[in-house]
Amino acid sequence: MTMNFIGQPLPRVDGRAKVTGAARYAADFNQPRQAYAVIVNATVGLGRVTGIDSAQVEKMPGVIAVITHRNAPRLPYGPHKSYIDPATGERLHVLQDDRVRFHGQPVALIVAATIEEAERAAAALRVSYATERPIVDPADPEARSVVPEAGRQPDARLPADTARGSADSALADAPVKVDGTYGIARENHNPMEPHATIAAWSGDRLTLWSKSQFVVNEQAEIAAIFGLPPENVEVICPFIGGAFGTSLRTWPHVTLAAMAARQVGRPVKLVLTRRQMFFTTGHRPRTLQRVALGATADGKLTSVIHEGTGETSRYEEFMEALTSVTTYLYSSLNVRTRYRLLPLDIGTPNHMRGPGEASGVFALECAMDELSYKLGLDPIDLRHRNEPEIDEGENKPFSSRSLMKCYDLGAERFGWSRRVPEPRSMRDGRLLIGMGVASASYPAFHAPASARARLLPDGNAEVEVAASDMGPGTYTSMTQVAAETLGLPIERVRFSLGRSDYPPAPSHGGSWTMASVGSAIRAACIAVQEEAAKGRNDRPIEATASSERDPQAAARFSMHSFGAVFVEIAVDPDVGTIRVRRAVGAYGIGRVINPRLARSQCTGGMIGGIGMALMERTVLDTRDGRPVNAHMADYLMPVNLDVPQLEAHFVEEVDSHVNALGVKGLGEIALVGMAPAIANAVFHATGKRVRTLPIRIEDALTA
Numbered sequence: 001m002t003m004n005f006i007g008q009p010l011p012r013v014d015g016r017a018k019v020t021g022a023a024r025y026a027a028d029f030n031q032p033r034q035a036y037a038v039i040v041n042a043t044v045g046l047g048r049v050t051g052i053d054s055a056q057v058e059k060m061p062g063v064i065a066v067i068t069h070r071n072a073p074r075l076p077y078g079p080h081k082s083y084i085d086p087a088t089g090e091r092l093h094v095l096q097d098d099r100v101r102f103h104g105q106p107v108a109l110i111v112a113a114t115i116e117e118a119e120r121a122a123a124a125l126r127v128s129y130a131t132e133r134p135i136v137d138p139a140d141p142e143a144r145s146v147v148p149e150a151g152r153q154p155d156a157r158l159p160a161d162t163a164r165g166s167a168d169s170a171l172a173d174a175p176v177k178v179d180g181t182y183g184i185a186r187e188n189h190n191p192m193e194p195h196a197t198i199a200a201w202s203g204d205r206l207t208l209w210s211k212s213q214f215v216v217n218e219q220a221e222i223a224a225i226f227g228l229p230p231e232n233v234e235v236i237c238p239f240i241g242g243a244f245g246t247s248l249r250t251w252p253h254v255t256l257a258a259m260a261a262r263q264v265g266r267p268v269k270l271v272l273t274r275r276q277m278f279f280t281t282g283h284r285p286r287t288l289q290r291v292a293l294g295a296t297a298d299g300k301l302t303s304v305i306h307e308g309t310g311e312t313s314r315y316e317e318f319m320e321a322l323t324s325v326t327t328y329l330y331s332s333l334n335v336r337t338r339y340r341l342l343p344l345d346i347g348t349p350n351h352m353r354g355p356g357e358a359s360g361v362f363a364l365e366c367a368m369d370e371l372s373y374k375l376g377l378d379p380i381d382l383r384h385r386n387e388p389e390i391d392e393g394e395n396k397p398f399s400s401r402s403l404m405k406c407y408d409l410g411a412e413r414f415g416w417s418r419r420v421p422e423p424r425s426m427r428d429g430r431l432l433i434g435m436g437v438a439s440a441s442y443p444a445f446h447a448p449a450s451a452r453a454r455l456l457p458d459g460n461a462e463v464e465v466a467a468s469d470m471g472p473g474t475y476t477s478m479t480q481v482a483a484e485t486l487g488l489p490i491e492r493v494r495f496s497l498g499r500s501d502y503p504p505a506p507s508h509g510g511s512w513t514m515a516s517v518g519s520a521i522r523a524a525c526i527a528v529q530e531e532a533a534k535g536r537n538d539r540p541i542e543a544t545a546s547s548e549r550d551p552q553a554a555a556r557f558s559m560h561s562f563g564a565v566f567v568e569i570a571v572d573p574d575v576g577t578i579r580v581r582r583a584v585g586a587y588g589i590g591r592v593i594n595p596r597l598a599r600s601q602c603t604g605g606m607i608g609g610i611g612m613a614l615m616e617r618t619v620l621d622t623r624d625g626r627p628v629n630a631h632m633a634d635y636l637m638p639v640n641l642d643v644p645q646l647e648a649h650f651v652e653e654v655d656s657h658v659n660a661l662g663v664k665g666l667g668e669i670a671l672v673g674m675a676p677a678i679a680n681a682v683f684h685a686t687g688k689r690v691r692t693l694p695i696r697i698e699d700a701l702t703a
Contacts, residue, residue, distance in 0.1 A: 193241025282350020434685025609674020
């Protein structure tokens with residue numbers, strides 16, 4: 001009997017465990033004789049530690065150890081870089097010297113019998129510094145941008161510069177043009193679950209119960225840092241309480257937990273505070289961009305110029321795809337992009353949902369909206385007129401491209417035809433109403449992955465892979481793939497993830513988990529069926545298989561997801577408050593494995609886009625780089641009252657080139673177009689073009 005589970009809106013198989021408390025997160029794996037560690041963070045932005053007065057702290061009740069650069073073990077910090085880590089530079093070597101590179105850098109670690117005793121001791125520890133003036137503001141006259149070293153390589157995925165045609169001369173000759181600069185504030189991830197690690201040694205073997213979106217990379221990174229064989233490190237992470245990219249890398253607190261556990265000879269738990277998560281676990285970098293568009297009088301793009309600069313730390317070069325979408329989203333013979341980095345005295349930024357694309361598309365789509373008003377064209381009509389037949393940046397066809405279908409579907413569901421084009425022309429009582437639209441796109445990535453399938457004598461099946469689940473429903477969707485491939489009921493398939501000793505999987509980010517891991521599970525289930533067909537006894541039958549993208553397809557086609565986002569806002573003209581009333585997103589993402597989970601992903605991304613557009617901004621004290629709003633009172637994020645009516649719809653799209661399942665990925669693109677759609681709606685409502693995020697009350701106030 002055929003079991004059809006793919007495409008069905010099944011509820012989460014792990015839902016009961018989560019609502020009853022049975023799901024265990026990193027900090028829940030308490031161990032016998034466990035001690036507690038608290039990090040002491042640098043209170044200066046740059047300089048050198050000159051003194052640590054630890055004598056009295058060491059005598060405080062419950063204190064087991066005070067670890068500093070003076071008594072910490074010298075760790076090998078062997079070479080290790082995954083594709084998640086910056087290609088250029090070297091990760092922070094925690095407690096290995098007296099240098100302070102940024103505000104909040106760990107300078108000491110307190111280990112105590114209880115968390116309260118550790119916190120009291122950490123607060124009492126006195127550290128003195130020889131300070132230097134840090135450069136933390138991109139506007140600082142001493143800040144100097146650089147060409148990213150990795151971007152200079154001809155085979156780099158994120159080239160520093162691209163060009164086709166003569167964009168500058170075409171812009172100068174264009175009958176209609178726009179030329180604007182766009183700024184985006186630093187954002188911090190702030191998931192519900194803070195970073196946490198419990199470390200326990202058994203001889204020369206280390207077990208880490210650690211919040212990680214990439215358990216096999218955490219295994220490899222910690223093994224390299226401590227000079228261990230990778231098989232001597234086990235990382236366990238069955239559940240993640242949200243991450244948005246912050247747990248892709250292995251940050252210093254994981255090293256500190258392992259260091260402390262080995263030094264004190266007992267398991268150690270280390271959980272970061274909300275404030276500490278603003279220091280050493282990455283952030284969406286501040287960016288400054290310029291987009292210039294030239295067009296004919298009938299709206300055909302003759303020139304596209306996109307220049308961007310993103311902040312990075314001085315010790316690593318963090319790059320993101322800030323200008324990548326610009327090379328293929330619209331048709332133009334003349335396109336030039338330029339990407340630079342601005343090294344500052346800060347911690348290294350990190351991937352945050354829609355990394356690069358969300359920031360770059362904001363600038364590009366706001367410029368397209370501005371051009372539509374200059375031309376007197378409907379914003380959707382302008383995009384229709386510049387729809388490319390191929391990826392003009394790579395000069396090859398798209399594996400599938402449904403952008404215009406997304407616009408058609410979204411416009412119908414949103415009611416775009418009711419929009420009155422002139423700014424400040426729509427009202428609800430005294431409120432100004434604005435409608436905005438923007439495109440979205442994100443690559444359809446794929447990475448090698450492996451999975452293991454096991455058929456048991458009782459007719460049940462087990463599937464294992466070292467993937468992660470930070471909330472999109474990985475347990476459920478992978479169970480659906482396995483159950484349909486094996487021809488078994490859902491309840492007879494047990495899917496397990498989150499252990500580094502399972503078959504390796506790529507990072508849980510980049511919208512490639514289903515494409516990569518799902519394809520590997522499908523392959524493993526087919527392989528185990530073939531083994532079973534050879535003849536079965538009363539023992540379990542097991543098979544492991546891998547998935548990789550067809551290299552010929554990757555060479556022949558440009559592979560991306562596309563979307564169109566529609567937003568309606570209301571602005572109070574007296575006080576400048578902006579409220580999103582409703583939003584509709586239409587997406588072309590290939591095959592949809594579970595529509596219920598997919599819609600949840602989309603609405604979550606839209607909410608993140610509301611935060612990016614209207615609320616989220618980490619503010620640094622320019623004197624020392626201290627995040628002055630490193631708490632939930634002043635770092636604003638959308639709450640229930642900020643979340644309006646949200647709809648997500650999917651264009652029916654078949655793409656046989658991207659992978660065996662025909663999926664493209666969804667998590668990232670759901671955020672990408674939301675912020676520019678909101679910004680464009682603000683202009684429609686107020687007549688004021690705001691080019692910086694977040695848009696604040698004072699930006700929306702009209703004369």
